[in-house]
Amino acid sequence: MEKLRRNERIGALMNVLTNRPNHIFTYNYFTDKFNAAKSTISEDIVILKRLVNKLNLGHIETISGAAGGVKFVPQMSQNQIKEFLMETCEYLSSTDRIIPGGFIYMTDILYYPDIVNNIGRIFASYFVNKDIDYVVTVETKGIPIALTTANVLNVPLVIVRRNAKVTEGPTVSINYVTGSTKQIHTMSLSRKAIKEGSNVLIIDDFMKAGGTAKGIKDMMKEFNVNVSGIGVFISTEHPNDKLVKDYISLLTLKGVDEEKEKVYIEPSKGING
Amino acid sequence: MEKLRRNERIGALMNVLTNRPNHIFTYNYFTDKFNAAKSTISEDIVILKRLVNKLNLGHIETISGAAGGVKFVPQMSQNQIKEFLMETCEYLSSTDRIIPGGFIYMTDILYYPDIVNNIGRIFASYFVNKDIDYVVTVETKGIPIALTTANVLNVPLVIVRRNAKVTEGPTVSINYVTGSTKQIHTMSLSRKAIKEGSNVLIIDDFMKAGGTAKGIKDMMKEFNVNVSGIGVFISTEHPNDKLVKDYISLLTLKGVDEEKEKVYIEPSKGING
Numbered sequence: 001m002e003k004l005r006r007n008e009r010i011g012a013l014m015n016v017l018t019n020r021p022n023h024i025f026t027y028n029y030f031t032d033k034f035n036a037a038k039s040t041i042s043e044d045i046v047i048l049k050r051l052v053n054k055l056n057l058g059h060i061e062t063i064s065g066a067a068g069g070v071k072f073v074p075q076m077s078q079n080q081i082k083e084f085l086m087e088t089c090e091y092l093s094s095t096d097r098i099i100p101g102g103f104i105y106m107t108d109i110l111y112y113p114d115i116v117n118n119i120g121r122i123f124a125s126y127f128v129n130k131d132i133d134y135v136v137t138v139e140t141k142g143i144p145i146a147l148t149t150a151n152v153l154n155v156p157l158v159i160v161r162r163n164a165k166v167t168e169g170p171t172v173s174i175n176y177v178t179g180s181t182k183q184i185h186t187m188s189l190s191r192k193a194i195k196e197g198s199n200v201l202i203i204d205d206f207m208k209a210g211g212t213a214k215g216i217k218d219m220m221k222e223f224n225v226n227v228s229g230i231g232v233f234i235s236t237e238h239p240n241d242k243l244v245k246d247y248i249s250l251l252t253l254k255g256v257d258e259e260k261e262k263v264y265i266e267p268s269k270g271i272n273g
Numbered sequence: 274m275e276k277l278r279r280n281e282r283i284g285a286l287m288n289v290l291t292n293r294p295n296h297i298f299t300y301n302y303f304t305d306k307f308n309a310a311k312s313t314i315s316e317d318i319v320i321l322k323r324l325v326n327k328l329n330l331g332h333i334e335t336i337s338g339a340a341g342g343v344k345f346v347p348q349m350s351q352n353q354i355k356e357f358l359m360e361t362c363e364y365l366s367s368t369d370r371i372i373p374g375g376f377i378y379m380t381d382i383l384y385y386p387d388i389v390n391n392i393g394r395i396f397a398s399y400f401v402n403k404d405i406d407y408v409v410t411v412e413t414k415g416i417p418i419a420l421t422t423a424n425v426l427n428v429p430l431v432i433v434r435r436n437a438k439v440t441e442g443p444t445v446s447i448n449y450v451t452g453s454t455k456q457i458h459t460m461s462l463s464r465k466a467i468k469e470g471s472n473v474l475i476i477d478d479f480m481k482a483g484g485t486a487k488g489i490k491d492m493m494k495e496f497n498v499n500v501s502g503i504g505v506f507i508s509t510e511h512p513n514d515k516l517v518k519d520y521i522s523l524l525t526l527k528g529v530d531e532e533k534e535k536v537y538i539e540p541s542k543g544i545n546g
Contacts, residue, residue, distance in 0.1 A: 014291070051281045113428075
């Protein structure tokens with residue numbers, strides 16, 4: 001292709017890096033793609049590094065050695081996270097979200113691209129240094145936020161199913177007891193889904209007593225992998241004593257008052273700086 | 274914030290536009306964010322428009338009027354689509370993917386961020402001019418590609434469930450018959466999920482006889498919405514006569530020969546230019 005000018009290369013490089021966070025691109029990849037000398041690309045990267053810092057977008061890392069190259073590690077600042085979570089709480093507190101039984105309707109939020117992209121960026125900001133190999137969730141509502149987290153971390157998503165499927169080949173199934181309703185459920189996962197010895201991050205949309213998260217943790221033992229973190233979008237204030245410890249929750253649901261038509265939800269302690 | 278230089282602004286603008294395709298950003302948004310005059314941002318946008326064309330990334334549109342602004346419409350070229358689909362076929366043809374019963378294991382592909390992002394870009398390239406309001410899928414394996422398609426089109430995702438859930442409020446449920454095994458299944462969707470009169474795009478991972486797609490179409494009738502398109506990742510060659518017409522399939526599975534350990538799969542006719 002014809003040579004690009006510097007400001008064009010800066011734009012083109014930013015497009016590539018933004019589209020694939022945490023992927024290591026070699027300098028050769030860029031010199032070939034943009035028909036430019038390595039020294040030119042190096043200068044561009046210096047400009048981009050400074051820019052990404054200035055804009056509080058995270059940072060660009062240069063990795064040296066044979067497998068070296070450049071990667072963009074997006075991170076949301078504490079202020080950006082706080083602002084997003086406050087807005088989301090306001091949105092979730094709308095009275096027309098109250099469903100009989102003390103539930104709140106939040107499916108639309110969990111499926112809206114811009115929101116789930118932000119949630120993915122927040123989880124990735126917290127877990128990016130944990131050498132995560134897979135993001136694991138259980139169907140269904142947590143899948144979008146698990147996928148966007150996996151996307152930012154540049155690792156595969158794994159979806160644990162409620163039932164074994166013929167198209168998955170040999171599967172591992174376990175029974176688990178939900179913490180709040182004490183019901184027995186099954187979950188299953190293809191033997192091929194995860195490599196032994198990996199580090200996984202568990203992501204789910206909602207945690208009450210923590211039975212489902214504990215179920216996934218037990219399932220992970222069967223695969224001989226290490227659970228490096230658990231992230232949930234919303235956890236309930238009660239019960240305070242969950243079946244799993246060491247989880248990060250973005251929002252805490254304090255309660256739903258059906259009579260007064262009020263939803264009490266706020267950013268979780270310690271999450272918003 | 275301190276003023277940026279032109280090449281920095283080009284990079285910053287590209288980051289914003291890439292992160293949120295098909296979203297209309299006002300000029301005011303950019304002048305505030307980057308502390309720059311409107312004329313300066315206009316010049317930057319001219320540079321970006323030319324660049325996006327040069328790199329075959331789609332196009333940048335300027336919308337005039339009160340609700341006007343700038344949006345980035347990513348599109349994959351026929352060559353890029355062809356190359357990606359050929360690679361994916363090669364990957365799917367690997368003999369260790371054959372599962373007894375003539376199935377192929379493709380879950381990993383459907384959950385890998387870089388691949389599902391590309392599939393989303395391809396579907397969006399085909400349906401971007403159809404004024405889509407929602408992308409609809411049915412749980413579970415099609416969710417990641419439906420979400421990435423929704424992300425590029427900048428519209429909400431809607432997931433039809435196999436069972437009604439208490440946290441969804443009032444739901445609409447329908448029964449449908451799978452085209453290949455003639456089994457009766459149920460699907461259900463929250464009344465709040467879709468506004469009447471909308472245009473929806475149905476996305477799914479796999480189509481054999483088309484019973485599931487037809488089920489979603491029937492469900493959409495209950496919501497008085499218009500099905501503007503159907504996209505599936507893989508369709509089988511047989512039966513040739515599917516229960517839905519007017520669908521786009523990216524790959525055609527011609528067959529799996531368990532004895533010879535061969536998978537026959539190729540880009541669908543007409544899809545790769």
